[in-house]
Amino acid sequence: MSGFTARIRRTRPAATFAMAARARALRAAGHDVISLSIGEPDLPTPDHVIAAAHAAACAGETRYPPIAGTEACRAAVARKFTHDLNRPVAPNQVLITNGGKQAIFNAVMALIEPGNTVLIPAPCWAGYIQVVEFAGGTPVFLPCSASSGFRLDPARLEAAITPASRLLLLNYPNNPSGAVADPAMLEAIAGVLRRHPHVHVIADDIYEHLIFEGAYHTIAGIAPDLADRIVTLSGVSKSYAMTGWRLGFCTGPADWLAAMGLVQGTATAGVSTISQAAAVAALDGPQDLLIERRAIYRHRRDLVLAGLAAAPHLTFTRPDGAFYAFPSIAGLLGRTSPAGRRLATDDDVADALLDEALVATVPGSAFAMPGHIRLSTAASDDALTRACARIAQFCGAVK
Incomplete structure (x- = not known):
């Protein structure tokens, strides 16, 4: 054909x-x-998460869900982001997606069109390249050296920004390098972004709980003054061994989130109600x-x-x-x-x-x-x- x-x-x-x-x-x-x-992950989904999904199915939670997510799931995610970003995040500032990958797809499709460039520190997850090119954008790679621990050099970011630059994709901890962001690096990146208000950010924090040295930091928490340009996303796939449940989530500025909801409503609509019940159990349950x-x-x-x-x-x-x-x-x-x-x-x-x-x-x-x-x-x-x-x-x- x-x-x-x-x-x-x-x-x-x-x-x-x-x-x-x-x-x-x-x-x-x-x-x-x-x-x-x-x-x-080769580890199992926690038993209490599976039990919550089973209970939801038995209770009849099997209807079409709202596109943005169930009230319970958005509330659980809002509590998580309120803690992570150290500022109030309301449930209506949350979008539940079919895995973290759909959150990225939604965000890129809502923002990028032909002629736009997307700044991507390299090495990077291959999926970023796919979705940027699918949207008609052009990836611009910012090589991160092994000698720097594969962390982004803010000066390299500054040099790469042009009037066509529309988006910066950050992923820490990083796939594939395992690099972790520290506050100093994120603040330096924020300093660059303050000088270029046309550049937006996706912070893909899907590996946030898998940090072996140091602590988790994300740019929206380090630079709250840039919050109206940042979508922060994560999910339950990696940390809770729930890859097959296909549940991600994100928060960000209302207009960008609404546009992402339109993309999702056009492509897939809402996420499985059973998976959302499982995610609530994962996020609100024991964290040991x-x-x-x-x-x-x-x-x-x-x-x-x-x-x-x-x-x-x-x-x-x-x-x-x-x-x-x-x-x-x-x-x-x-x-x-x-x-x-x-x-x-x-x-x-x-x-x-x-x-x-x-x-x-x-x-x-x-x-x-x-x-x-x-x-x-x-x-x-x-x-x-x-x-x-x-x-x-x-x-x-x-x-």
Whole structure:
């Protein structure tokens, strides 16, 4: 079939899902593949969350929901944002979305049109690139060096802003690098934004509870005077292991939020009432599990760093949050894999690791940072230990 729109022609499938699909195919063919390609917790959804969803279904909470979310869910999210931003957030200042990804899609589609540029610190989640290009905008990448811990240099941001700049996308803790924002960096970024009032901000804080060193900070809390230009979003997918429940949420200026609601009403309407009941239980219920699970992910990060410390040709910047490792594989480039494959790019390295070592990773080029690979550490200790051993053996056999 031909004749599809330009937005479809410029939309590319995510490399993370492509690698996961290849891993599944190899596994189905009988190979012992360890997949570290998808950022999905292997831990279970908490029992009390599942119980709340079941109770809601049994109570008949199965009708069409309001587009912006149920009263109970918006109230729970408003309480959360009131705490995080250190200012009152009312339920009518909240939008519930089908996962954090829809919050991003809604925000970008409401704001960006052809001719607009979107400033994206790199490395960045591949989904940002997809949605910006789908909306007709142009991504402008702001490279963040490993020596800086992959944190955005405010001077680089200042230099990149033009009259066409419409939006800055911030993601801390960062996927894929694990970089965490501190107040000094966020205040410096805010200082740049004060000089450029035409630039808006999306703060994607989906990994907010997965910080191993330091504390969670977000730009709307650091710079409340910029609140009328900032959409802050999060969700229950990562922290509460609820990826399949598809529930995200956001807050921001009333006009932008209303426009996002129009996008959502056009595309999907409201979020599952059962998922919203589950989210209320997650947000209002016991929070000790967040501390426990953060400790698990910290342990797994340390396990991976230790397991690959002696791997030839790999160099690491320690991730301080999220559940990824993002090593540089520059030392492998220009060499030959154990099976004789020429390793010219990070795509070559990721392909060779999957085909020869049976470990699925994602090339850094998918995250606008070639010369790296991303490994998800949201897997069991056994899987991570075996994967690291295979990667180290692969690197040691490269010629």
